[in-house]
Amino acid sequence: MGLLEDLQARSGAKCEICGATENLKIYEVPPVSTGGVDGSLLGCETCLSQIEDPDAVDPNHWRCLNDSMWSEHPPVQVVAWRMLSRLKAEGWPQDLLDMMYLDDELLAWAKATGEGQDESEKIIHRDVNGVILENGDSVVLIKDLKVKGSSMVAKQGTAVRRISLDRENAEYIEGKVGPQQIVIITKYVKKI
Ligand SMILES: [Zn+2]
Numbered sequence: 001m002g003l004l005e006d007l008q009a010r011s012g013a014k015c016e017i018c019g020a021t022e023n024l025k026i027y028e029v030p031p032v033s034t035g036g037v038d039g040s041l042l043g044c045e046t047c048l049s050q051i052e053d054p055d056a057v058d059p060n061h062w063r064c065l066n067d068s069m070w071s072e073h074p075p076v077q078v079v080a081w082r083m084l085s086r087l088k089a090e091g092w093p094q095d096l097l098d099m100m101y102l103d104d105e106l107l108a109w110a111k112a113t114g115e116g117q118d119e120s121e122k123i124i125h126r127d128v129n130g131v132i133l134e135n136g137d138s139v140v141l142i143k144d145l146k147v148k149g150s151s152m153v154a155k156q157g158t159a160v161r162r163i164s165l166d167r168e169n170a171e172y173i174e175g176k177v178g179p180q181q182i183v184i185i186t187k188y189v190k191k192i
Pocket of ligand 1: 015016017018019020043044045046047048
């Protein structure tokens with residue numbers, strides 16, 4: 001069976017969040033590492049579009065979490081936790097969150113996208129000018145940098161495309177200079 005069939009079998013062909021039966025799609029719960037049935041859920045268009053776009057969230061729709069937060073399936077629990085965290089200012093989601101229990105591993109997964117953290121706690125990468133950097137951005141080096149562990153010097157003015165951010169440290173990004181993946185300190189780059 002394929003992933004879609006597996007998820008349909010698990011859910012009874014319903015949205016695993018709100019129970020809708022129309023427009024169901026696979027949602028790979030980010031950050032996708034394993035994917036597959038243990039990393040995905042079956043969700044309806046309404047749920048998925050609101051998960052993807054925080055600005056489009058209709059809090060009332062998410063009253064359905066009252067039931068689905070008790071799902072036995074980890075991907076559903078993780079999404080329920082994230083949406084409750086996103087909506088906690090409404091009051092009732094905080095009450096549900098307080099009742100929810102996730103073990104350490106699941107909680108780490110749930111928190112991996114930064115949902116529910118205060119803005120000030122989030123790790124934000126900024127270039128030399130304070131411009132926020134995102135995964136996939138391109139930057140240019142503003143000074144010559146010695147590459148650790150090699151004799152190479154990455155020259156000022158070198159463009160580094162499709163950077164990735166260090167999840168744990170706001171001062172580091174990674175990117176390729178020539179064939180080599182290097183770690184770069186954010187204050188030495190400018191976003192382009
Ligand atoms: Zn739904």
